[in-house]
Amino acid sequence: MIATVGFYVFAVILLASATMVVTARNPVHSVLFLILAFFNAAALFLLAGAEFLALILVIVYVGAVAVLFLFVVMMLDVNFAEMREGLQRYAPVGLVVGLILLSELALVLGGWHFAPGAIELRMVPTPRGLTNTAALGAILYTRYILLFQIAGLILLVAMIGAIVLTLRDRRAVRRQTIAVQNARQPADTVAMVKVPLGAGISEIAVLNRPAPAEADPEAMHGGSHARLHAAERH
């Protein structure tokens, strides 16, 4: 009984928030409604006994994808009045696309029937004594391992493609090499100098022989200090 009530509550909220996604005036509100829709879909999965899928939906879509959506939408400088204008102009096109999709769905649904034994299988979605996760893993990593790996490769290619498209070689940026930074010793950078009265530090440094560190380009930034250090040792 509670499950039925739960189903209707979540389904109604899901549909309502899905409607709000396309009708909300503020795009940030749209994304937030989209997140609400994801949550309710996860709740429906839970009611169907698919706890693994429910939580993966929350982790992947709400925890990662929607964060990026929200990020982008918040950064955009959206002109609301202009968007209203666009709605008038693009409504016919959208309507046509929607109609085509709807008729395709109708065609698919018209020719669709349950596989033999599907109803019996739905009674026990996971084999007896196995948790949801174990059952999914047992089938995904054995019978469908090839498809699973191909799906992973496609995602990898998409990721590399995105990186290649956005990678720029910006020469002006000065980067810190952490290894070099960590390898610096106090002796390379700090020098204790006993300055005689009337003689400046620079004069001492010039008077003494150049430090061997000067030949080493790695230590260039510490060059003058190294020379001072040599002066002190002298």
Next chain:
Amino acid sequence: MNFLFHTIAGGIILAFLKALALLVPLLIGVAYLTYAERKVLAAMQLRKGPNVVGTFGLLQPFADAIKLLMKETIIPAGANRLLFILAPILTFGLAILAWAVIPVNNGWANANINVGILYLFAISSLGVYGVIIAGWASNSKYAFLGALRSAAQMVSYEVAMGFVIVSVLLCAGSLNLNDIVLAQRNVWFFIPLFPMFVVFFISALAETNRSPFDLPEGESEIVAGFMVEYSSMPYALFFMGEYASMFLMSALMTILFLGGWLSPLPFAPFTWLPGPLWFLIKILLCLFVFLWVRATFPRYRYDQLMRLGWKVFLPLSLGWLVLTAGVLIATGWLPHVS
């Protein structure tokens, strides 16, 4: 008693009481964590810390809370009122919500679900919304900058954290938190997986926006980050949410690596202490390290933070995951699920 155990209304009341039995100690713990932080920092900096309100300053957290409640709640004129109020509630609510699945002793969890660790991961990945929504709804540039930093930081460190969790799962053979702890009866996972323990701890610092990764609220650069515009109760909620999530991360570390409620050695003098007490001791130990780190390290620069997450922790945890899987397969130690 029969009423509690045999009727629907009784079940609801029982669930409520169980939740309360966990939440009240948690909230008191959060209050005293603020006190402990000030005392520990003071001790490390050779100061006295709060010592005026009550004996040893023990009433200081309540004095702070009452002071915050008495202040006026200010909502900026340009703010999105609904989301502005929603953000702190979300942050605090999520930090509390995650405790539903934490087992305090063998079988002592409010909800002992099969996918407990995924639930925790999902809840902790939602924490970023409180921050982003707060930053955007405040309609202030500092708040927004803080929110952007925080979002990038939390998303980055979650990746490494996920791989660490997966390598623990490989060793435990279950997603159930209770089973993960029981799998550590012979050896706690922080011994074989020590590098992952370190990675997890540092990622936890980044996830909870703690020093040295407290860039989202870096007070010397962007005032207080996403919290600039908040005052009074909403601010208190953010504050308590941060400390509650510190507690949560410590509990998670205890469960994944430090053997949960198990005693360090399974014989007499150690087993005299009850399980929940061991659990608490381990959590407090982790929290002390959180505070110790804050007193020790300066804040990271933003590019260093990103480098550490993506270029160090991600390859390291991924490599260690492959290594763990390889060792488990080669030695036949892989726990088999029936």
